[in-house]
Amino acid sequence: MAVGKSIIRKEAWDKVTGRAKYTNDFKEQGMLHAKLVTSPYAHARIISIETHEALAAPGVRAVLTGKGLPLTGEDMRDRPPIAADKVRYYGEVVAVVVADTLVQAEQAARLIRIVYEPLPAVGSPREALKEGAPLLHEELDRYERNKTTYPEPGTNIAHRTKIRKGDIKQGFAESDVIIETSVSFAPSDHVAMETRCATAEIWPDGSIHISASSQSPFMIKRLIHTYFGEEAGKIVVHTPLVGGAYGGKAPVQLELLAYLATKAVGGRKVSVWNNRECDMVTSPVHIGLEATVKIGATKDGVFKAMEIVFLFDGGAYSDKAIDVSRAAAVDCTGPYHVEHVWCDSLCVYTNRPYATPFRSFGHCEQSFAVERAIDELAKVLQLDPWDVRRKNAIRPGHTTPTQVRLTKSNVGDMPACLDRLRELMRWDEWQRIELDAYTVRAKGISGGWKTSTIDTDSSSGVILTFNSDGSVNVISGVVEIGTGTKTVLAQIVAERLKMNVDDVHVKMDIDTQTTPEHWKTVASRGTFMAGRAALAAANDAIRQLKEIAACVLRVTPDDLEVGFGRVFLRDDPAIFIPVKDIAYGYKFPNGNAIGGQVIGRGHYILRRLTPLDPETGAGKPGPEWGVCAEGVEVEFNRRDYTYRIVKAYAVIDAGKVLNPKAALGQAMGAMSMGLSFASREGFLFDEAQRVLNPQLRTYRPIHFGEHPTYIVEFIETPQIDAPYGARGIGEHGLLGMPAALANALSLAAGVPLNELPLVPELIWRKQKGDSYGSL
Amino acid sequence: MEETTKCELVLHINGEQRTVITRQAETLLFVLRDELGLTGTKPGCLNGDCGACTVLVNGTPIKSCMMLAIETVGKEITTIEGLRDTPIQHAFVRHFAFQCGYCTPGFIMNIHALIEQHPNADQSTIQEWLQSNICRCTSYQEIEAAVKEALQAKKTDIQPSHNRISRV
Ligand code: FES
Ligand code: FES
Numbered sequence: 001m002a003v004g005k006s007i008i009r010k011e012a013w014d015k016v017t018g019r020a021k022y023t024n025d026f027k028e029q030g031m032l033h034a035k036l037v038t039s040p041y042a043h044a045r046i047i048s049i050e051t052h053e054a055l056a057a058p059g060v061r062a063v064l065t066g067k068g069l070p071l072t073g074e075d076m077r078d079r080p081p082i083a084a085d086k087v088r089y090y091g092e093v094v095a096v097v098v099a100d101t102l103v104q105a106e107q108a109a110r111l112i113r114i115v116y117e118p119l120p121a122v123g124s125p126r127e128a129l130k131e132g133a134p135l136l137h138e139e140l141d142r143y144e145r146n147k148t149t150y151p152e153p154g155t156n157i158a159h160r161t162k163i164r165k166g167d168i169k170q171g172f173a174e175s176d177v178i179i180e181t182s183v184s185f186a187p188s189d190h191v192a193m194e195t196r197c198a199t200a201e202i203w204p205d206g207s208i209h210i211s212a213s214s215q216s217p218f219m220i221k222r223l224i225h226t227y228f229g230e231e232a233g234k235i236v237v238h239t240p241l242v243g244g245a246y247g248g249k250a251p252v253q254l255e256l257l258a259y260l261a262t263k264a265v266g267g268r269k270v271s272v273w274n275n276r277e278c279d280m281v282t283s284p285v286h287i288g289l290e291a292t293v294k295i296g297a298t299k300d301g302v303f304k305a306m307e308i309v310f311l312f313d314g315g316a317y318s319d320k321a322i323d324v325s326r327a328a329a330v331d332c333t334g335p336y337h338v339e340h341v342w343c344d345s346l347c348v349y350t351n352r353p354y355a356t357p358f359r360s361f362g363h364c365e366q367s368f369a370v371e372r373a374i375d376e377l378a379k380v381l382q383l384d385p386w387d388v389r390r391k392n393a394i395r396p397g398h399t400t401p402t403q404v405r406l407t408k409s410n411v412g413d414m415p416a417c418l419d420r421l422r423e424l425m426r427w428d429e430w431q432r433i434e435l436d437a438y439t440v441r442a443k444g445i446s447g448g449w450k451t452s453t454i455d456t457d458s459s460s461g462v463i464l465t466f467n468s469d470g471s472v473n474v475i476s477g478v479v480e481i482g483t484g485t486k487t488v489l490a491q492i493v494a495e496r497l498k499m500n501v502d503d504v505h506v507k508m509d510i511d512t513q514t515t516p517e518h519w520k521t522v523a524s525r526g527t528f529m530a531g532r533a534a535l536a537a538a539n540d541a542i543r544q545l546k547e548i549a550a551c552v553l554r555v556t557p558d559d560l561e562v563g564f565g566r567v568f569l570r571d572d573p574a575i576f577i578p579v580k581d582i583a584y585g586y587k588f589p590n591g592n593a594i595g596g597q598v599i600g601r602g603h604y605i606l607r608r609l610t611p612l613d614p615e616t617g618a619g620k621p622g623p624e625w626g627v628c629a630e631g632v633e634v635e636f637n638r639r640d641y642t643y644r645i646v647k648a649y650a651v652i653d654a655g656k657v658l659n660p661k662a663a664l665g666q667a668m669g670a671m672s673m674g675l676s677f678a679s680r681e682g683f684l685f686d687e688a689q690r691v692l693n694p695q696l697r698t699y700r701p702i703h704f705g706e707h708p709t710y711i712v713e714f715i716e717t718p719q720i721d722a723p724y725g726a727r728g729i730g731e732h733g734l735l736g737m738p739a740a741l742a743n744a745l746s747l748a749a750g751v752p753l754n755e756l757p758l759v760p761e762l763i764w765r766k767q768k769g770d771s772y773g774s775l
Numbered sequence: 776m777e778e779t780t781k782c783e784l785v786l787h788i789n790g791e792q793r794t795v796i797t798r799q800a801e802t803l804l805f806v807l808r809d810e811l812g813l814t815g816t817k818p819g820c821l822n823g824d825c826g827a828c829t830v831l832v833n834g835t836p837i838k839s840c841m842m843l844a845i846e847t848v849g850k851e852i853t854t855i856e857g858l859r860d861t862p863i864q865h866a867f868v869r870h871f872a873f874q875c876g877y878c879t880p881g882f883i884m885n886i887h888a889l890i891e892q893h894p895n896a897d898q899s900t901i902q903e904w905l906q907s908n909i910c911r912c913t914s915y916q917e918i919e920a921a922v923k924e925a926l927q928a929k930k931t932d933i934q935p936s937h938n939r940i941s942r943v
Contacts, residue, residue, distance in 0.1 A: 006871075008868055008869075009871070011876070012868045013868065014876075015873055015876030015879050016864040016867045016868055016873070016876075016879060016883060017815070017855065017856070017858070017859070017864065018813070018814070018815020018816070018854065018855030018856045018880050019815070020815075020876050020879075021814065022817075022877065024818070025808075025814035027808075027809060027812070027814075103798070190911075191909075191911055192875075192877075192911060193817070193819050193825065193827055193875070193877040193878045193909065193910070193911050193912075194817070194819075194875070194877045195818075195819070241875070241876065242875065243817070243875045243876070243877030244874075244875040244877055244911050244912055245875075246911070275821060276819070276820040276821065276822065276824075276825075481875060482873075482874035482875030482876065482912045483874065484874065661870075661871045662871060664871075665871045665874060665912075665913060665914075665917060666874075668913070668914035668916060668917070669874060669912045669913050669914050671914060672913070672914040672915065673911065695820070695822060695824065696819075696820045696822065696824035696825050696909065697822065697823075697824045701909055701911065702915075703906045703907075703908075703909060704902065704905035704906050704908065704910075704915045704918065704919075705902035705905065705906045705915075706906075707914055707915040707916060707919075709916070710914050710916050
């Protein structure tokens, strides 16, 4: 009925008429505004901060500095919300000015005098790991951390994940050929079109009200409790529509500043809103990476061993970068069966903006490294790169790097994805052709897979309330960040209750006081977890409807079915009662009543997940592995090194496509983001690690007209315990794009391209200069 | 200091006359959003780079972060709140030409002007007009399909069918 149809998004008309409201659209008379004062240095000691003049400026209500604040961080508490003794990245917050208007706050911010003593800045993970490199966190051994974080005090290593599967020595001994490839790219940014924003106020009863453009409203509540000792029950977080997130709005940062600011002005409402420059460097960014991949294989191209070192550029603070580095390790081989695996994945501190999840959560990074290596291997063995991937494709019965046994349900059909990709791309016809003296066309492919690595006890709840007309309201903690998950939930509910999806209404905004918790809207787990909760809530409502109807119709509940707006007798549907007559309880003709409003409730908690063993990595990080095979076709100009991305392909195992147009949009949007990242995005740093391009003019994502033709298909291998079999698909489109583009361009230019972004200058440099140099 | 530079402006917005008292140096974007509550117009960069703030001034798409409100006195301003049931809005809904919706008002204003001024726009005209806006969620292919359908609808003067679409 509703599932499998391209149902128009529930908030569609709000979004095309300007009615849709985002955090910064809620203005209030008397609301104060904050301006962040940020560091011009990437590494420096703060000698003094002089705020008198700023405090005396017109309209200024408070100036906040970092003295005496608790350290924050989800896995390890290493970050002061406002820098106190030293700054560790360019753009770090040093003070916050609160004033009546934003203009006044900006003017006063210029009056703050800060004296710094610059320190040598660490620019990349390899630099940070060098003997004698400046330490970012001298007190690394003293930070509070959770049980699964393993920092190495005295170094710049925030965390190391080890994967030890099989016997790596034996694997290499059994190999006919061993190749090694190194790749690298600098940190970049999410660039959500809505910059981050948070407001906070404290009411006279002590309750704290926060509004935030966030993927984690429930986490904000939890963390403000943890960091500042506020009672969790008194913290209320509101999240309206979010204008793009892609992982970048999962961390909690501005919310803490808004909370501190409102406290400083007696609870008045304060808004903290990032301008674009702050949003790009002050707030967390997309992680950078330096990696080395060593593959051992037989001469037929069968993988025997993989040894992988990931050095993630976590930036100045570990935040969620620790988790990202772990996620890449968990799936380090890509969607291939490898018996002997050795991987060390490090989250390294550098004096760069700190990193946080980016759509695909460590996986486009992982796949760029491994898929480049696979193409190099195929070249050495003179094998077809597609064949090599097909030969090693992961299947049920294999185990993952963390030694989870795969089943028909918990992994998608990788061979099928590869087979279909080959047909779609007409792979066998040609992989490289020269159109004329200067123009070359080439194709590149990549495999991809991903599981989630979220908290093992993550849960999601859904409440369904019935209206007197028999229609239903869906209340879920999933934030509508653009993925359309709330509409999909309405489809799931409509399908289960066998009703028209137009009669299923969804509550878009989150209010943590009235919305059941959904851990975080991340990791493409919204549909799975909230979907399961929605099904449970629908079942609960059905039970209640049947109970009331059974009384009215004088039958047992077991004889009844719910659907089409009625509760009816299974063997004689002519005997029924309309849902609307019992949605608020039933009143008998004599005035007696039974029931009451039907309120369905359901929840779902991830099950049987375990943390990784610190020595071997063995453990079960996520419920299922979605897989994909992707390709890119480029047209490369050998004269000026420019290129055009002609076509981009993805075949994704979606389990079950619940809303075809929404699913296509998710896949293509993710592909676009992946191509943009791979072809043109990345921060430029000077020697002092200052970011030179924190603006959309100098950091330029793909614009209209630069997009290729997208060709997307879905395979449907159901995940048995997911709603209607659906797997997460929000990230897969992205994760193969950087590797596929690099593989296509390497073939076109005839030189290995192992760095991002793949700008013409890089290709020129690689061809003219150190033709095999990467790092 | 800023108080001394405030002035009263009479603006024509979406067919209505609105009076505001604002700083002379205030951009049209902030006057629309903060003084007039027209929050459909979005800030994305305040630097002319993203197009999220696009409105029409005398029918021409303008980035409202790059124009002072005072410059628009005597001109007709149209914001997303002033568009109702246009072909491009319908086409956007049908083609899923948005996800988070944040860039959407800017795109729609731009495309609406394109359709009005170039009902026969070819590929290169579409490209030239639309490259001023950034969308981070979609692949642009959806937006392209919506533009082409809306142009077609305008040409054949067939109103898109409303029936499949639930409206508030
Ligand atoms: S806000 Fe005006 S162009 Fe970006
Ligand atoms: S729909 Fe999100 S930026 Fe375009």
